[in-house]
Amino acid sequence: MIVAGDQQLLKQVNRMALVRQLASTPGMSRAALAETVGLTKSTISLLVRELMEEGWLSESASLTTGALGRRATPLHIDGSRLALLGADLSISAARLVATNLLGEVLAEQVLPYAAPDDAASCIALMAAGLAALTASPALARRTVLGIGVGLHGVVDDATGMLRYAPHQGWRNVDVAGQLHAHFAGTPLAGLPLYIQNEANVAALGELEFAGESSADPLIYLSIGYGVGAGIIVDGRLLTGLYGFAGEVGHTILQQGGPRCSCGRHGCADALIGLRALMDTVYGKQQPATQEQLERLFTQAESGDEAAARAVEAAGRNMGVLLNNLWVAFDPMCIVIGGAALRLGERLIAPGRRVLDECAAATQLTAPTVRTPHFGNNGIAIGGAAMARHYLMRPFDGQGPARRNRARLDELPPALAASLQVWG
Structure with missing residues (x-):
């Protein structure tokens, strides 16, 4: 609840309400904004002037409406003066992008890790790459507003702590603290920093930059070595009480099925994830390496x-998961992303068929199932989108609105232990 005396916060909330409105409905005039947002015309004029001076908004040629009086001047999000940074701290490399406020990529970089098992060196590499991006010619006359980072594991998004990244072997890594230390003395020092699980980040990318605000609720189903989901409801990320919402890789799809890394049997991770596919094709005694993954893609193609046969079975199991997500959240759209997209329709088509069969049985229309708009850079671009998302919602804090709730290290020991193996 906003405190009555906090005028600066109230002003910032009002400013960003205008920006959000223009992000969803470009070309509105000041008068239309006043009517839609519920502020006085004089307040709108003042806030718009400030936002234009800062580089958030721009105006285009006046519209001829045929009415008497001053012509309406359309307002838009300005893509020419501000920038956002996004990063994907993935399993083998850091993917970095700089975008404008419209999600258009200004600069990008992929930095392979020298020592993937060493979290500190990977984070340092990413931090140096982000700082270097700010010196690129594409950002020469732009102001960077914030940074968003996607991590492949269980994330405490309020503290920036990576609790567990199962396919990197990282545990309890203070990613936010290390990044802030590396940013000291660089242009990135003091900038807002937002950190989330990669599926959540990719979901925000689809919401903010892909024009999918009308496809709400939206679910981003990420299938890589494991399985996770980012869930958008009413324009916000559903994170749950402990930031653990969307860990659908550990929903049970098959009782008595293959053993999962969490110790249970028949989880989505153990039936759909790329690690499970490699175990099926090559045997569990074989190490799951990038070379082996490339071999799997080549053989499937x-x-x-x-x-x-393994990809077909994984696709059918994915269809069961799609049905479960549909029934649980009733989304307009489910986006299937992650490294498994390299398998293409060999994986997706069987899943669609299972979902369509479920829909036909209930005589309902299944949600749209599609692939992401941003390809390999989806998580990095999603990081930039996450920065915009939370900057435009100042009253949300860092989005989770969970700062006053229990942290993972405050949970009962048995529950905390079970969460540590999920990812």
């Missing part, structure tokens, strides 16, 4: 019988 060439029609190898064992690989094709």
